[in-house]
Amino acid sequence: MTRDQLLTAPETAVPTLRGAVAGLPSYIPGRRSAGRDVAALASNESHYDPLPAVVSAVAEAAGRMNRYPDMAAVELRERIASHLGVTAGELAVGPGSVGVLQQIVTGLCDAGDEVIFAWRSFEAYPILIEVAGARPVRIPLDDAEGHDLDAMAAAVTERTKVILLCTPNNPTGVPISHERVEAFVQSVRSDILVVIDEAYVEYAEAGSGPDSLALYRRYPNVCILRTFSKAYGLAGLRVGYAVAAPAIAEGLRRTALPFSVSGLAQKAAIASLDAGEQMEARVDAVKRERARMAAQLEAQGWKLPASQGNFLWIRADDDLRAKLVDAFDRADILVRAYQGDGVRITVADPASNDRVLRLLAAHAARKPPTYNPIRSTDN
The missing domain is CATH 3.40.640.10 (Type I PLP-dependent aspartate aminotransferase-like (Major domain))
Known part of the structure; x- marks a missing residue:
């Protein structure tokens, strides 16, 4: 039997993935864009050029x-x-x-x-x-x-x-x-x-x-x-x-x-x-921006946990999450959305952060609901 005949035979076995792999969700990286005016805040990466x-x-x-x-x-x-x-x-x-x-x-x-x-x-x-x-x-x-x-x-x-x-x-x-x-x-x-x-x-x-x-x-x-x-x-x-x-x-x-x-x-x-001292100076700048953003967002009415990362977290149900992501997309701001949970926003340069603050100020009337742990098994 030729190779082509073997592959088209109705009962020919073919290699299959392990069950654990076949049902595995793909890791979803932060979205990216080559647009010059896009604020890429979906991945928690440094927004500084390499030292x-x-x-x-x-x-x-x-x-x-x-x-x-x-x-x-x-x-x-x-x-x-x-x-x-x-x-x-x-x-x-x-x-x-x-x-x-x-x-x-x-x-x-x-x-x-x-x-x-x-x-x-x-x-x-x-x-x-x-x-x-x-x-x-x-x-x-x-x-x-x-x-x-x-x-x-x-x-x-x-x-x-x-x-x-x-x-x-x-x-x-x-x-x-x-x-x-x-x-x-x-x-x-x-x-x-x-x-x-x-x-x-x-x-x-x-x-x-x-x-x-x-x-x-x-x-x-x-x-x-x-x-x-x-x-x-x-x-x-x-x-x-x-x-x-x-x-x-x-x-x-x-x-x-x-x-x-x-x-x-x-x-x-x-x-x-x-180059640890130079890195620490950059980290300190991110911390200052994180504090500035958190203070302004809380003044707008958003309830945020006190983040110690280079990002901020807004708890939101799927309806609010979808509205926020749509608004961010239309404003050329890429953020990370988690189905059933909320939105994560990376702290970047002051200009990009100001764009985030202006957008969320316009949506502050739609405050996120009081936090209720979502017992989700979604990946």
């Missing part, structure tokens, strides 16, 4: 792009270790914090194991968990748009392997205090890995969230997850890292896709750490 020293480091590294990068990222891990006061053996790097999280779930979870996280939180959580064959356990946010740690602790079973704490939470911006995180870690089994996802930690006010390094040093089952994509402005190069007990970190390095962090990304991350 000059970082551009120089990338340009120099580009001359060696014909060679594979250092798979172990030794130089980068040593630089991060110096920055944090840990050892290189306690670090694993990957293509953004989401890549490292995939290494965590792959490294710790067998089929049917459970991963607990707040919802709504980072959209990639349930996707990565289901791809690994594990079971996502979503715990609705509390009335303050933050993590309901009591409910998360109550959801622990003998199959629980990992718990994800996103602080500040994406998309609501609400942090978890140090005291609450420590009490939570003490309340769960020591064989459960508690991952403190701090993608936006640089934007948080001092003391608003946990001292994650202190918790890590005290509790061996704590893991810290961070990224260079946000405050450091390397979203396009993809590099993040985890701080974990040496045995866990070694396992994460083993589960990494070979050469997944490019040489350009490694050099850019090192240069970014070396």
